[in-house]
Amino acid sequence: MLLRLEAATVRFGGRAVLDAVDLAVAEHEIVCVLGPSGSGKSTLLRAVAGLQPLDSGRVLLDGRDQAAVPVHRREVGLMFQDHQLFPQRDVAGNVGFGLRMHGTAKDERAARVQELLDLVGLPGAGGRAVAALSGGEQQRVALARALAPRPRLLMLDEPLGQLDRTLRERLVVELRELFGRLGTTVLAVTHDQGEAFALADRVVVMRDGEIAQSGTPLQVWQRPADAFVARFLGFENVVEASVEGQVALTPWGKVPVPEGSAGGARTLLVRPAGVRLVPAGEGLRCTVAARAFKGTHVAVHLQPGDAPRLEAACALRSAPEVGAEVGVEFDPADVVLLG
Numbered sequence: 586m587l588l589r590l591e592a593a594t595v596r597f598g599g600r601a602v603l604d605a606v607d608l609a610v611a612e613h614e615i616v617c618v619l620g621p622s623g624s625g626k627s628t629l630l631r632a633v634a635g636l637q638p639l640d641s642g643r644v645l646l647d648g649r650d651q652a653a654v655p656v657h658r659r660e661v662g663l664m665f666q667d668h669q670l671f672p673q674r675d676v677a678g679n680v681g682f683g684l685r686m687h688g689t690a691k692d693e694r695a696a697r698v699q700e701l702l703d704l705v706g707l708p709g710a711g712g713r714a715v716a717a718l719s720g721g722e723q724q725r726v727a728l729a730r731a732l733a734p735r736p737r738l739l740m741l742d743e744p745l746g747q748l749d750r751t752l753r754e755r756l757v758v759e760l761r762e763l764f765g766r767l768g769t770t771v772l773a774v775t776h777d778q779g780e781a782f783a784l785a786d787r788v789v790v791m792r793d794g795e796i797a798q799s800g801t802p803l804q805v806w807q808r809p810a811d812a813f814v815a816r817f818l819g820f821e822n823v824v825e826a827s828v829e830g831q832v833a834l835t836p837w838g839k840v841p842v843p844e845g846s847a848g849g850a851r852t853l854l855v856r857p858a859g860v861r862l863v864p865a866g867e868g869l870r871c872t873v874a875a876r877a878f879k880g881t882h883v884a885v886h887l888q889p890g891d892a893p894r895l896e897a898a899c900a901l902r903s904a905p906e907v908g909a910e911v912g913v914e915f916d917p918a919d920v921v922l923l924g
Contacts, residue, residue, distance in 0.1 A: 594606070624791040671715070676712070740771075743776070815923060860898070
């Protein structure tokens with residue numbers, strides 16, 4: 586493993602904001618740490634970079650403990666959300682800053698700057714003032730600057746957080762392709778699950794300074810570890826249930842569960858695709874409380890009497906209107922028992 590954290594702990598005012606975290610990142614792997622504000626994800630990044638000392642535990646890079654290694658010698662690149670470009674330097678001056686600090690010769694530095702600007706899609710931009718750049722262009726310059734010294738590990742702190750959604754969605758695809766071509770090892774933190782799932786080989790979900798779940802994007806999406814992870818990923822249909830055979834007793838009535846499910850008290854998730862609308866009078870009676878257009882489908886929010894609301898994913902042309910009475914049936918293929 587290129588990077589390993591062993592029981593890494595950071596305390597602020599007696600409270601553990603990073604609580605005995607174990608994490609490993611393989612060479613050429615892209616790992617995204619995902620979590621709400623205050624979950625400890627940025628503290629984890631700062632601890633790896635050496636900007637935040639550990640109260641206990643270790644950070645190892647290539648098997649070497651980094652405790653006594655100063656920030657500028659850790660062979661890591663760090664890109665912040667606000668880019669932190671130097672306004673008094675032009676684009677080339679920003680990209681080449683780290684190389685200059687490492688004593689790289691002027692000709693070699695200029696060649697590397699040109700190579701990186703080509704790589705990030707800004708050919709010939711070396712003489713431009715950073716204040717004249719768009720947000721997306723500043724993001725590319727910050728990325729080129731972080732890559733310039735050829736870091737063993739590139740770390741990104743909410744790298745696309747200040748950009749509009751359309752630009753973020755385009756750039757995250759470009760970043761994924763770029764890191765693949767370069768074979769870059771990446772540790773990124775974000776609160777945006779769409780960004781993490783599009784970029785990462787592995788997603789790590791944090792809660793209260795601990796790792797709640799780690800796995801491929803597909804594994805985490807298909808089988809959230811618990812109710813916290815499910816709700817953080819945007820799933821609303823989560824309730825407590827009692828499983829008996831192939832049926833779960835829930836506030837929504839009897840819900841079929843996958844064959845072989847363990848019985849007893851469980852937490853149950855029904856994906857919106859598994860909430861099937863049927864004619865009123867069939868299944869669970871519900872009233873359409875709200876609708877939200879999602880681009881590829883309509884999220885229909887249903888109120889089944891006094892039970893918790895349900896979210897269903899409906900095709901654009903068949904989504905019922907607010908106030909309509911409908912029935913609901915559940916597809917066991919989209920029912921997940923958590924934990």
